[in-house]
Amino acid sequence: MLRIDKLNFAYGDLKVLWDVDLEVHEGEIVTVVGANGAGKSTTLKNISRLVRPGSGTIRFLGQDLGRLQPHQVVEAGLIQVPEGRRIFPEMTVMENLRMGSYVKGTRGDRERNIAWVFELFPRLREREKQLGGTMSGGEQQMLAIARGLMGNPRLLLLDEPSLGLSPLLVKNIFDILTGINRQGVTILLVEQNVYQSLRISHRAYVMETGRVVLTGQGDELLANDHIRKAYLGM
Amino acid sequence: MAVFMQSLISGILIGGVYALIGIGLTLIFGVMRVINFGHGDILMVGMYLTYLLFTYLGIDPFVSVLITFPLMFLFGGFLQKVFINRVLNAAAQNQILLTIGLGLIMSNTVMLIFTSDYKILSTSYSSATIQVGGGVSVSTPLLISFLITAGITAALYWFLLKTDTGQAIRATAQDREAAQLMGINVKRMSILAFGLGSALAGTAGALIAPTYYIFPQVGAVFTLKAFVITVLGGMGSVVGATLGGILIGITESMSAVYISSGWKDVVVFVLFLLVLLFRPSGLMGKSRT
Numbered sequence: 001m002l003r004i005d006k007l008n009f010a011y012g013d014l015k016v017l018w019d020v021d022l023e024v025h026e027g028e029i030v031t032v033v034g035a036n037g038a039g040k041s042t043t044l045k046n047i048s049r050l051v052r053p054g055s056g057t058i059r060f061l062g063q064d065l066g067r068l069q070p071h072q073v074v075e076a077g078l079i080q081v082p083e084g085r086r087i088f089p090e091m092t093v094m095e096n097l098r099m100g101s102y103v104k105g106t107r108g109d110r111e112r113n114i115a116w117v118f119e120l121f122p123r124l125r126e127r128e129k130q131l132g133g134t135m136s137g138g139e140q141q142m143l144a145i146a147r148g149l150m151g152n153p154r155l156l157l158l159d160e161p162s163l164g165l166s167p168l169l170v171k172n173i174f175d176i177l178t179g180i181n182r183q184g185v186t187i188l189l190v191e192q193n194v195y196q197s198l199r200i201s202h203r204a205y206v207m208e209t210g211r212v213v214l215t216g217q218g219d220e221l222l223a224n225d226h227i228r229k230a231y232l233g234m
Numbered sequence: 235m236a237v238f239m240q241s242l243i244s245g246i247l248i249g250g251v252y253a254l255i256g257i258g259l260t261l262i263f264g265v266m267r268v269i270n271f272g273h274g275d276i277l278m279v280g281m282y283l284t285y286l287l288f289t290y291l292g293i294d295p296f297v298s299v300l301i302t303f304p305l306m307f308l309f310g311g312f313l314q315k316v317f318i319n320r321v322l323n324a325a326a327q328n329q330i331l332l333t334i335g336l337g338l339i340m341s342n343t344v345m346l347i348f349t350s351d352y353k354i355l356s357t358s359y360s361s362a363t364i365q366v367g368g369g370v371s372v373s374t375p376l377l378i379s380f381l382i383t384a385g386i387t388a389a390l391y392w393f394l395l396k397t398d399t400g401q402a403i404r405a406t407a408q409d410r411e412a413a414q415l416m417g418i419n420v421k422r423m424s425i426l427a428f429g430l431g432s433a434l435a436g437t438a439g440a441l442i443a444p445t446y447y448i449f450p451q452v453g454a455v456f457t458l459k460a461f462v463i464t465v466l467g468g469m470g471s472v473v474g475a476t477l478g479g480i481l482i483g484i485t486e487s488m489s490a491v492y493i494s495s496g497w498k499d500v501v502v503f504v505l506f507l508l509v510l511l512f513r514p515s516g517l518m519g520k521s522r523t
């Protein structure tokens with residue numbers, strides 16, 4: 001479904017991605033784990049075309065993303081829930097959700113999708129009229145995910161959705177992601193919460209200083225010595 | 235008391251037009267983070283357009299708004315697409331220079347065509363007044379222009395709050411990158427915002443054409459006013475610009491009556507400095523971190 005070949009990228013003179021290869025198949029949950037600054041968010045920004053293209057190719061459903069503008073990537077069904085939530089602070093919860101289905105082909109499903117995300121996150125229904133900027137961090141994260149779902153994603157990219165959330169809410173979010181995946185949404189997840197994310201993933205990639213150093217199935221990696229020492233502190 | 239009411243009402247009426255000018259500038263700033271120093275010159279183009287439509291086609295200035303608004307929208311969209319979009323990532327001083335330059339080109343082109351002579355657009359009602367009771371009378375053209383202003387402002391609020399495109403413009407102003415992740419074409423939103431801002435400035439020009447002298451350099455004073463209104467209201471806040479415009483209108487009109495018309499600009503700037511001193515982010519602005 002998504003295939004990245006030999007992606008290299010630099011911010012000015014600072015090279016941050018080296019020959020990154022990554023693949024996501026339809027129906028999977030794939031996780032990218034790695035320490036701070038490993039280049040995970042930069043990889044997602046390249047996919048969504050938010051940064052100038054580096055070298056290498058990124059193909060989604062056979063289409064070369066390198067030719068597209070950021071909004072066209074979204075129109076193709078590839079939606080990113082960015083790091084730090086990036087809620088529109090002066091818009092209400094409802095308005096934020098509506099922006100999630102801004103793309104023409106998704107507006108017809110707006111009412112149905114609103115009902116769906118309110119079912120997934122009942123808290124959002126209670127806060128419908130509240131301004132995004134005044135929501136708590138956890139609520140904003142729910143809103144960010146819900147907003148991403150409003151656009152009928154075929155592939156959903158999530159950048160550290162569990163950051164700063166209570167353990168209970170983290171578990172809740174991961175359960176919801178698993179549920180969404182069962183409903184047919186393919187997921188590419190970037191996470192620092194290695195244990196939880198590997199547990200729900202079909203496959204995972206480990207990134208270190210801009211390179212993919214390890215890849216395998218979720219449970220394989222959970223049993224891997226390097227992972228256990230470096231990321232799980234065991 | 236009648237004098238007070240009189241100047242309060244005319245202040246509010248002229249403030250409506252100021253609000254239109256300020257909203258235009260703040261809309262552009264909100265989406266692009268570029269201050270359009272050619273804003274007053276766009277207003278000036280709107281004035282000349284109205285003058286031409288009146289003189290050569292006999293179209294009433296208030297009716298000509300129907301033509302001025304869409305034409306100035308296209309003009310602004312064109313400026314954005316061809317010039318401003320290219321400097322969005324450039325240093326702030328380069329963006330300022332570009333908008334100043336565009337303004338200079340507009341005023342000098344108009345000067346070449348029409349010379350710098352003052353033109354007067356006088357309609358049958360240019361100096362008419364209406365009694366509103368209590369010894370208070372208001373200028374007819376000012377009243378009509380206020381009603382049109384109020385209509386346009388209400389329509390604009392509806393557009394920004396209720397339509398997908400209007401919400402997308404606000405979203406782009408609040409977080410450009412997140413807006414892109416919603417599938418919003420932010421370049422297109424910039425063109426729309428600059429088009430709308432220009433249409434509002436041009437319309438303001440049309441509305442004041444019956445009561446102001448028309449000359450190529452008339453824009454400068456309005457650029458300054460628009461800037462004061464925008465800062466006063468909080469950069470990027472449409473509600474703030476609406477209030478700021480009315481506030482400046484009232485202040486000008488009051489100080490002209492109670493101090494002297496020569497001092498009204500001074501009073502406006504004193505007010506401006508006071509607001510900046512006590513509320514640096516403007517009336518409706520949020521302190522940026």
Ligand SMILES: Nc1ncnc2c1ncn2[C@@H]1O[C@H](COP(=O)(O)OP(=O)(O)OP(=O)(O)O)[C@@H](O)[C@H]1O
Binds near residue numbers: 043
């Ligand atoms: N806009 C930028 N300009 C310059 N350097 C940047 C920029 N964004 C990120 N970097 C650098 O690129 C490297 C990779 O950053 P990236 O955000 O992709 O890491 P990450 O794996 O997402 O880290 P984290 O887990 O902390 O979010 C880091 O060294 C970072 O300092």
Ligand SMILES: [Mg+2]
Binds near residue numbers: 040042083
């Ligand atoms: Mg990151």
